[in-house]
Amino acid sequence: MQRLADKTILITGGAGGLGSAAVALFIEQGARVVISDLNVDTGTALAARYGKKAAFVAHDVTSEAAWAQAMDFVAQQFGQLDVLINNAGILQSGDIETTTLAQWRQLMQVNADSCFLGCQHGILAMKAHGGSIVNVASVASWMPMQDFPAYGASKAAMASLTRSAALHCRKKGYAIRVNSLHPDGIYTPMLQATAPGIAPEHILFDPARNPKGRARMPDDIARLLVFLASDDAQAVSGCALQADNALLGMGLWP
Numbered sequence: 202m203q204r205l206a207d208k209t210i211l212i213t214g215g216a217g218g219l220g221s222a223a224v225a226l227f228i229e230q231g232a233r234v235v236i237s238d239l240n241v242d243t244g245t246a247l248a249a250r251y252g253k254k255a256a257f258v259a260h261d262v263t264s265e266a267a268w269a270q271a272m273d274f275v276a277q278q279f280g281q282l283d284v285l286i287n288n289a290g291i292l293q294s295g296d297i298e299t300t301t302l303a304q305w306r307q308l309m310q311v312n313a314d315s316c317f318l319g320c321q322h323g324i325l326a327m328k329a330h331g332g333s334i335v336n337v338a339s340v341a342s343w344m345p346m347q348d349f350p351a352y353g354a355s356k357a358a359m360a361s362l363t364r365s366a367a368l369h370c371r372k373k374g375y376a377i378r379v380n381s382l383h384p385d386g387i388y389t390p391m392l393q394a395t396a397p398g399i400a401p402e403h404i405l406f407d408p409a410r411n412p413k414g415r416a417r418m419p420d421d422i423a424r425l426l427v428f429l430a431s432d433d434a435q436a437v438s439g440c441a442l443q444a445d446n447a448l449l450g451m452g453l454w455p
């Protein structure tokens with residue numbers, strides 16, 4: 202049985218590493234997918250690969266006007282929206298002394314403002330019929346990040362927004378589930394940029410932190426997006442699903 206049969210999904214950052222893996226699995230599971238991204242060339246080529254089951258929309262997730270246009274595009278292409286995946290994001294390094302205010306604001310804009318706008322527009326689009334919103338946060342929502350404090354703060358904002366939006370939907374009686382997903386390292390262009398030329402089995406975290414000895418592959422995490430998007434997760438809302446290979450549970454989290 203296909204777990205996302207007849208569902209329409211909008212995924213932001215759909216042309217990226219995790220996004221494109223998720224698009225493939227969503228389509229395999231019967232969904233119609235709108236791929237949103239700033240990267241027009243890659244997004245258009247990806248959508249073309251799936252024929253009528255996918256469409257691409259150029260969408261800057263920091264822009265309120267662009268969110269309204271993206272929602273109109275979904276309605277025109279496929280009708281009712283059933284699932285929104287807030288996945289677009291950026292990572293920039295810099296510790297608390299070296300991060301500039303401009304960098305802080307950019308990270309908050311792309312990672313946190315986008316989640317706020319996405320939840321707002323997603324709830325508006327789905328409140329009459331229900332649906333699922335998944336916010337792709339990070340283990341950085343909870344972990345101190347010496348070299349990525351602004352990224353961590355932006356992902357913590359996503360976790361908090363998720364819980365508040367989920368509670369709002371419950372109290373309003375909307376059949377919309379809102380959950381966040383918290384991976385540690387995923388072998389995508391974002392992670393590769395932090396360690397150029399290093400193979401997956403050597404990338405990220407010392408062996409004590411990552412006994413599996415490698416970063417997660419995009420498919421490993423995309424399968425969790427399928428679960429949270431699907432009716433299999435009917436009982437789950439306001440949940441922060443950690444996909445961190447026990448990083449926090451190992452007590453390595455100060």
Ligand SMILES: NC(=O)c1ccc[n+]([C@@H]2O[C@H](COP(=O)([O-])OP(=O)(O)OC[C@H]3O[C@@H](n4cnc5c(N)ncnc54)[C@H](O)[C@@H]3O)[C@@H](O)[C@H]2O)c1
Pocket residue numbers: 213214215216217218219220237238239240260261262263287288289290291311337338339340383384385386387388389390391392
């Ligand atoms: N890779 C990791 O180790 C890791 C770990 C935890 C969480 N995450 C999160 O997973 C999500 C996906 O990341 P990824 O690893 O696939 O990275 P990626 O860089 O491969 O993909 C990110 C995508 O977001 C798009 N994007 C960036 N800014 C945008 C904007 N303003 N509007 C629209 N699209 C925009 C990019 O064009 C790109 O296609 C991100 O939210 C990231 O923070 C990644």
